[in-house]
Amino acid sequence: MQVIQEKEHTxxxxxxxxxxxNANRLQLELIEALEAxxxxxxxxxxTEITRMDSIGIKLVxxxxxxxxxxxxxxxxxxxxxxxxxxxxxxxxxxxxxxREVVVNE
Amino acid sequence: MSSLSDDxxxxxxxxxxxxxxxxxxxxxLILEREGANTDQEIINRVFRAIHSIKGASGFFGLIxxxxxxxxxxxxxxxxxxxxxxxxxxxxxxxxxxxDKLNQMLEDIHSSETVTYQxxxxxxxxxxxxxxxxxxxxxxxxxxxxxxLSALDKTTIVNATQQGQRLYYLNVSVxxxxxxxxxxxxxxLEQLISVGLLIDSSFDIAMFPDLSNCLNASLSxxxxxxxxxxxxxxAMAVDLPETQVQEVTMEEVLDNKKPTWAMPETEKQELSKxxxxxxxxxxxxxxxxxxxHSAEAVETIRxxxxxxxxxxxxxxxMVLSRxxxxxxxxxxxxxxxxxxxxxxxxxxxxxxxxxxxxxxxxQPVGSIFGKFPRVVRDITKQLGKEIELRTSxxxxxxxxxxxxxxxxxxTHLIRNCCDHAIESPEERKEVGxxxxxxxxxxxxxxxxxxxxxxxxxxxxxxxxxxxxKVLENGLLSESDLKKMSPQEVVNxxxxxxxxxxxxxxxxSGRGVGMDVVKTNIEKVGGHISIKTQLGKGTTILLRxxxxxxxxxxxxxxxxxxxxxxxxxxxxxxxxxxxxxxxxRIEKVGNASVLRLRGKLLPLVRLADVLGLExxxxxxxxxxxxxxxxxxxxxxxxxxxxxxxxxxxxxQRTHYSSDYNIMVLxxxxxxxxxxxxxxxxxxEIVVKPLSSFIQHCKCYAGATIxxxxxxxxxxxxGGILSYTKLSFSESQAEENYKxxxxxxxxxxxxxxxxxxxxxxxxxxxxxxxxxxxxxxxxNRNEIEQLGGREFLTYQNRSIELLRLERYLPVxxxxxxxxxxxxxxxxxxxxxxxxxxxxxxxxxxxxLDLDTTVVTNPGVIGSSVVQGHLTVFINPxxxxxxxxxxxxxxxxS
Numbered sequence: 001m002q003v004i005q006e007k008e009h010t011x012x013x014x015x016x017x018x019x020x021x022n023a024n025r026l027q028l029e030l031i032e033a034l035e036a037x038x039x040x041x042x043x044x045x046x047t048e049i050t051r052m053d054s055i056g057i058k059l060v061x062x063x064x065x066x067x068x069x070x071x072x073x074x075x076x077x078x079x080x081x082x083x084x085x086x087x088x089x090x091x092x093x094x095x096x097x098x099r100e101v102v103v104n105e
Numbered sequence: 106m107s108s109l110s111d112d113x114x115x116x117x118x119x120x121x122x123x124x125x126x127x128x129x130x131x132x133x134l135i136l137e138r139e140g141a142n143t144d145q146e147i148i149n150r151v152f153r154a155i156h157s158i159k160g161a162s163g164f165f166g167l168i169x170x171x172x173x174x175x176x177x178x179x180x181x182x183x184x185x186x187x188x189x190x191x192x193x194x195x196x197x198x199x200x201x202x203x204d205k206l207n208q209m210l211e212d213i214h215s216s217e218t219v220t221y222q223x224x225x226x227x228x229x230x231x232x233x234x235x236x237x238x239x240x241x242x243x244x245x246x247x248x249x250x251x252x253l254s255a256l257d258k259t260t261i262v263n264a265t266q267q268g269q270r271l272y273y274l275n276v277s278v279x280x281x282x283x284x285x286x287x288x289x290x291x292x293l294e295q296l297i298s299v300g301l302l303i304d305s306s307f308d309i310a311m312f313p314d315l316s317n318c319l320n321a322s323l324s325x326x327x328x329x330x331x332x333x334x335x336x337x338x339a340m341a342v343d344l345p346e347t348q349v350q351e352v353t354m355e356e357v358l359d360n361k362k363p364t365w366a367m368p369e370t371e372k373q374e375l376s377k378x379x380x381x382x383x384x385x386x387x388x389x390x391x392x393x394x395x396x397h398s399a400e401a402v403e404t405i406r407x408x409x410x411x412x413x414x415x416x417x418x419x420x421x422m423v424l425s426r427x428x429x430x431x432x433x434x435x436x437x438x439x440x441x442x443x444x445x446x447x448x449x450x451x452x453x454x455x456x457x458x459x460x461x462x463x464x465x466x467q468p469v470g471s472i473f474g475k476f477p478r479v480v481r482d483i484t485k486q487l488g489k490e491i492e493l494r495t496s497x498x499x500x501x502x503x504x505x506x507x508x509x510x511x512x513x514x515t516h517l518i519r520n521c522c523d524h525a526i527e528s529p530e531e532r533k534e535v536g537x538x539x540x541x542x543x544x545x546x547x548x549x550x551x552x553x554x555x556x557x558x559x560x561x562x563x564x565x566x567x568x569x570x571x572x573k574v575l576e577n578g579l580l581s582e583s584d585l586k587k588m589s590p591q592e593v594v595n596x597x598x599x600x601x602x603x604x605x606x607x608x609x610x611x612s613g614r615g616v617g618m619d620v621v622k623t624n625i626e627k628v629g630g631h632i633s634i635k636t637q638l639g640k641g642t643t644i645l646l647r648x649x650x651x652x653x654x655x656x657x658x659x660x661x662x663x664x665x666x667x668x669x670x671x672x673x674x675x676x677x678x679x680x681x682x683x684x685x686x687x688r689i690e691k692v693g694n695a696s697v698l699r700l701r702g703k704l705l706p707l708v709r710l711a712d713v714l715g716l717e718x719x720x721x722x723x724x725x726x727x728x729x730x731x732x733x734x735x736x737x738x739x740x741x742x743x744x745x746x747x748x749x750x751x752x753x754x755q756r757t758h759y760s761s762d763y764n765i766m767v768l769x770x771x772x773x774x775x776x777x778x779x780x781x782x783x784x785x786x787e788i789v790v791k792p793l794s795s796f797i798q799h800c801k802c803y804a805g806a807t808i809x810x811x812x813x814x815x816x817x818x819x820x821g822g823i824l825s826y827t828k829l830s831f832s833e834s835q836a837e838e839n840y841k842x843x844x845x846x847x848x849x850x851x852x853x854x855x856x857x858x859x860x861x862x863x864x865x866x867x868x869x870x871x872x873x874x875x876x877x878x879x880x881x882n883r884n885e886i887e888q889l890g891g892r893e894f895l896t897y898q899n900r901s902i903e904l905l906r907l908e909r910y911l912p913v914x915x916x917x918x919x920x921x922x923x924x925x926x927x928x929x930x931x932x933x934x935x936x937x938x939x940x941x942x943x944x945x946x947x948x949x950l951d952l953d954t955t956v957v958t959n960p961g962v963i964g965s966s967v968v969q970g971h972l973t974v975f976i977n978p979x980x981x982x983x984x985x986x987x988x989x990x991x992x993x994x995s
Contacts (some may be wrong), residue, residue, distance in 0.1 A: 013721050023319055031315050054282040054289055057318060061309055062318025069314055082290060083164040087107060089293040090325065091305050102217070 001029040009041035017049045018056025027044075030063055036089070042072045047079040047101050051088060064096060077101045107744070114294060117406065118161045119213050122170075125154035126210070127474055132197055134394040134477045136184070136191040143191065144278070151262055152181045160207065160260075163755045170209050171223045172803035176228045177202045189231070198227035200478065247586040254448075257303055258358060262856055263358070264301055264330035265354045271303075272338060273363050274327040275348045276562040285343070289325060292342060299341045300331025328357065332517030354903055367770075409504065419454075419461045422655060424808050426454040426787065431810035458787075466650075469547045469556065470498025472511050476518050476545060491526050493518075494525035502554055506628045506648055510556070515623040517558050517644055518543065520617065525562030525642055531825060535639065538559065552648060555768055567593040574599065585911055594634055598622040626821060629670070629804065631770060657788045659815065660766065663716040666727055666815040668788050668807055673820035675767040675774060677782060682762050683929070686856050687873035689763070691947055695829065698765060698776050705767060706829045707776040712804060718720030768820040775829055777818075786810070790817060800825055859943035859973060860926065865913030867973040869966075872945055874978055875926040879936070883921050895925060902927070903935045907976070910984050911959055916940050928978035934984060944969070960984065 004044065012033055017021055020061040034042075044063060046052075053058075067074040075097040078084050087098050129151045136151070155178045162170035177199060182191035192596040205224050225479035261271065276282065282289055296302055305327040313321045322633035331338055339346040341776050350363040410573075433447050475496045480493040502510070526541030533539055544559040567590040574580050579804075580597050588596075600619040624634045632646040649655065651670055657668040658677075678700060680688050689698050689707065698705040711718040719728040765776040788807035797803065801822035809815050856872035879897060886896045886904065902925065908915045916938055917925075952964030952975065959982040966973055 001876065001956065008263070027319055029316060032877065043378045052288070054287075054323075055277045057289060057307075057324055058278065058318045058321070059315070061307060061312055061322075061323065062315040065309070065312055065316040067315075081166060085164060086290045086293075088304065088657065089297075089305065090289055090306070090307065094306060096355070 001026065001033060001034045003036065005039065006028060009043050010037045010039040011043045013045040014049050017051040018059055019051060019053050020048070020055040023055045023076070025026070026059055027062070030059065031066075034066055034072075034083050040072055044065055044072050044074065044076045045052050046083060047077050050080040050082065057086075057090070057092075062066070062093075073097075075099060082105070118165060119210050120406075122158045123207070124205055125158055126615075129154045130200070130203055131474045133196055133661065134855070135480055137193055137196040137481075140192065141187075141190045141413065145185075146184045148181070152178065152185055153259065155181060157434075160713050166208075167213070167216055167366075169217050169221055170206060172223060173202055173209075174823060176225050176232070180228050180231050183232070198224065198231060198376070202228060202428075204493045221326075230909065243617045260301070261302055261330065261354055261357055264303075267797045269301070269330040269332050271328065271330050271352050271354060271357055272300075273330065273334070273350050273352055273592050273929065274342065274344060276325040276327065276344065278323040280327060281344055287343075293327075295342050296327065296329055299333055299338065300329045302327065302329050304328040310505055326362065357645055369739075402509070407464070411567055412461075412504075412943070415461050416465065417742055420459045422454050423458055423789050425652060426451055426811075427810035428812065461900070462654065463501075464499035467507050469500050469507065469510075471501055472507060472514060473498050474515070474549070475511075479515060480522055480543065483519060486521065487494060488523065489526055490529050491522055492540055492542045493540060493545060495573075497660060498781070500547040500549060500554060502648065503650065503719060506630075509628050510646075510648070513575075513624045513646075514545075514558070516554070516617045516621050518545070521558060521560045521562065521642075525560040525564075525873040527563050531563075540958055550647075551947070554648045556646040556648065558646075559641060561641040564640055564642055565594050565597065566632070566638055567591075570596055571766070576942075584921065594636055597759055598632070601728040629672075631821065632664050648922045654784060654787055654789050657817065658766070658785055659783040659788075659809070660710075660764075661781040661783065662710040662779045663719050665716070666783070666809065666813065667779075668786070668815050669766060669768070669820070670804070670817065673768045673770065675769050678765040678767060678776070680765060684873075685763065687871065691857060699885055703774075705765075705774060705776045707765065708823070708827050708829065709778045710818075710823075713777075715828055768823075772825050773824070773829075775824060777820075777823065786814075788817065804863060838926060853867055854988075855969075856945060856947050858926070858945050858973075859968065860924065860939040861941040861943060862916040862939060864940065866913055867943060867968070867971045868907065868913075868939075869973045870926075870928075870978055874929055876929045876931075876933060878942060879925040879927065881923055881925055883923060891986055899927075900933065902933065905935055905937050905985055906979065907937065907981075909988075911974075911976070913974070926978075928982065930979045931982055935978060936986070937978065937981070 002011075002015060004011040004013060010033075014024070018026060038039075042059065042084065062075050074089075077099050078087065079101050084098075084100055087093065087096075092098060132151045135147055140146075157175050159171055159174035159178055162168075162174060178200060180189070182193070184191050184195070185876075189195060202224050205221050207217065209219045209221075216255065231255050265271065276289075276292060278289070281287070282292060292303060293305070300904075301380065305395060308324050308326060312318065312323060333341060335349050336346055337350055339349045344350075351365065403693055403854055429447055430451060433444060477493055477496070480491050483489075485493045513676045522544050526543070527535075527537070529539035532541065542561050544557070546559070548555050548557075548591065571585050571593050574585065574596050575582060575592075580596070596622075597618050622632050625648070628648065629645055634648075635645070636642040656671040657672060658674055660667050660669055678698065680698065689696055691697075692704065696707045698707055709718065710716075717730065721728055731765055741958045763778050764780065764782050765772055765778055766782075767776055786809075788809075790805045791801075791807060793803060793805055802819055803816045804819035805817045807815050807817055808928050858872045858875055858878075859869050861867055881897070885895055887896065893906075894901045895904055898903075904925070906916060907913050920940060924939040924942050926939055927933060927936045946968075948968065952966050954964040956965045956972075957974050961977055961984060963975040963977050965975065
């Protein structure tokens with residue numbers, strides 16, 4: 001997980017899929033990153049990953065709860081069509097700001 | 106249950122959306138026409154369709170589709186609520202929106218690259234708000250705030266009205282997903298495949314923050330609609346029944362959610378850390394097989410390739426059934442009971458085939474629906490007034506035929522609008538209502554589907570077509586002169602012919618009608634035109650119901666077997682060998698059969714296919730070469746060494762009979778001569794290999810009951826290959842005229858035998874009435890009681906002299922060799938004496954019945970410069986018998 005401080009927000013760039021197999025590590029990295037952030041807007045950048053299972057969703061929702069506690073605004077950026085579809089079908093858009101990002105390859 | 110891939114879901118969405126769009130286009134036109142008086146149901150239907158597209162495109166993240174359909178939906182909402190009257194000004198942007206959505210759906214993966222801002226701006230003008238640039242470019246795909254939106258409520262009401270049930274599902278993320286190694290997406294896709302996902306939400310009120318989130322329980326609540334019973338739905342999505350609860354529409358609309366009792370076992374399981382247990386869960390999980398009870402659903406989407414495969418298999422089964430039946434038919438004592446089983450298989454196979462065929466049938470209304478829009482747009486463009494009336498939308502056709510019909514029909518409708526229907530001013534001048542009408546009608550007739558496109562326009566001017574054909578150098582003037590007006594009109598199917606003075610966007614490039622004809626003929630159909638100048642034109646398309654399995658007559662030629670589709674077959678005619686000279690005639694270079702007063706051109710299948718002609722001699726059980734040169738005059742080739750008597754015998758032997766299949770191609774009919782006729786059979790059409798696809802005489806191939814391959818003959822292909830000319834109607838008229846002007850005794854064109862009695866008197870009689878002609882010596886005549894006899898082949902033949910019954914000169918002269926003409930009716934017992942055989946000629950006689958009027962004389966005519974008296978041998982024989990006090994018994 002890369003933490004990129006940008007002018008108006010902090011970007012948390014996920015470099016591996018949000019799956020049960022690496023959930024513990026991701027959890028620790030996210031907690032660590034969040035503690036270092038003082039920017040009120042956080043972008044969870046999922047544009048480099050393509051898979052997310054139910055534990056991955058728990059991580060996203062846990063991050064949302066943590067951001068709410070810190071009064072941070074959380075926005076999620078997605079490129080993968082399957083993750084996008086997952087978010088749509090679960091209507092996560094009702095809880096989070098989700099942005100589709102087209103990545104030119 | 107395996108989940109569907111992303112792409113297949115997307116393709117399903119595209120197919121559904123296309124269906125929605127094709128169904129709303131006619132409805133939008135009704136809205137435009139009816140205005141404020143439009144039935145509310147039509148408005149709701151359009152609204153629901155656009156809403157479905159919007160909802161689904163949102164799910165797939167198709168922003169362009171979603172944005173455009175969303176704006177269209179806003180306009181439709183105003184119409185639905187009575188705040189906006191649907192006029193042409195309102196409909197134009199909506200129809201443009203439909204076009205744009207169609208364009209996006211054409212290549213769904215590139216849908217985001219389609220520009221749609223102009224369409225949105227025009228729609229927003231109607232909505233009365235200036236377009237906001239941000240909205241258009243935004244990629245924010247966040248959904249509505251929590252709770253059911255108004256549109257979700259519409260979906261709920263709609264689903265309930267359609268008989269679907271509403272269910273809340275409570276999904277435990279850990280137990281129902283993680284433990285079963287399923288992602289939420291797997292579950293939701295399973296659900297979408299059996300029902301409609303209306304709403305879903307995670308319950309995160311008590312969900313902890315990052316530090317405790319992994320092992321915390323999380324549940325997903327789903328609201329869906331489906332026709333499945335509760336147990337089947339639970340099975341389909343692999344959830345315990347306790348987590349599926351049916352609710353009423355009212356409960357949902359009142360936002361009453363069920364309370365879920367969590368089983369103790371689940372509570373215990375949930376207390377364990379999920380993530381650490383991942384490996385063990387992987388091993389222990391039992392995936393319950395999910396049964397998509399197909400019988401529980403009323404309709405399901407089936408992939409066309411799957412249907413095609415089923416169709417192929419049904420075809421194979423029909424072939425195997427045929428083989429089985431043939432095997433049983435050949436076996437004299439089949440094993441007890443096996444015959445019954447075979448009959449059962451026969452019945453079941455027929456039924457199976459019939460039902461599988463039905464799965465491919467679709468109503469023609471699905472393509473008729475797009476024409477009101479076509480006509481509307483052209484009408485606006487050309488400033489004409491045209492009304493399109495359709496009927497027979499329920500008539501069903503095979504999907505593949507229907508698909509290939511779409512383009513030709515569109516072309517014909519556009520042609521009608523552009524060429525046929527006059528401008529309002531022009532119409533008023535000729536006393537027609539200013540608005541033209543195009544009738545599009547589908548109906549069943551004779552096992553085929555007919556689609557007619559009629560208009561009340563200006564009709565087709567054959568003189569104008571002839572002029573264009575000449576200008577374009579497609580035919581010569583002499584060719585055109587030989588043609589009837591109808592044949593000239595049919596020239597519009599020639600490639601490169603357009604009668605339009607100006608080339609427009611709509612038509613006039615002359616690449617249309619020949620393509621239309623080719624496309625229709627490609628699917629085994631036929632196109633014909635009837636036109637009346639100033640009154641209108643009707644174009645009739647005749648199409649087979651299906652292309653896959655067709656009833657056909659199996660025929661044989663030259664030892665090969667062929668299948669002839671029943672739809673082309675009118676009747677079978679057997680012309681006995683002895684009748685050939687009287688029934689088959691030669692007109693120009695073509696042989697024709699006179700069938701109930703009509704002239705039917707004849708072709709031999711063997712000649713068409715370039716096969717060596719043979720006939721089957723049942724006595725020897727062998728095939729022998731058929732040496733007949735012409736159909737009408739079955740004389741043998743000159744260098745063939747056959748004796749006279751052998752020739753005569755062969756000509757009258759039953760193996761020389763002609764089996765003629767009368768085939769129809771559109772309005773034309775012709776006779777195809779084959780050697781043998783077998784059974785009617787249902788054959789499975791197999792496409793031709795690319796090597797022989799260019800052979801236009803074949804429509805395909807099939808496998809017979811004995812495993813042999815038989816080619817399927819293409820009646821239209823054979824017709825065009827043989828270049829038969831159909832001036833049948835003209836010939837018919839001539840024939841009728843001839844009948845009117847001549848006496849009943851008139852002899853039509855046929856082979857005549859000319860002979861002499863006295864040297865300067867010529868007589869004639871139809872060759873068909875002659876059994877044979879013998880030469881004899883005067884010395885051989887024997888006298889008995891004033892009667893003359895000749896012994897021939899140990900048989901006594903009585904001689905008949907013409908001068909005894911007709912006022913003609915005596916044949917008594919000194920010549921030694923005389924001729925004996927044996928009429929068929931005398932049965933070889935009596936013959937007419939002739940001093941000289943002059944000729945045997947094919948001729949059409951104009952008989953004069955006033956010059957010579959004796960009984961036994963048909964009439965007279967001038968033949969080859971001489972007055973010739975035509976006799977009726979039958980009457981003469983009767984007179985002879987009467988004079989002898991005998992009764993003619995033949």
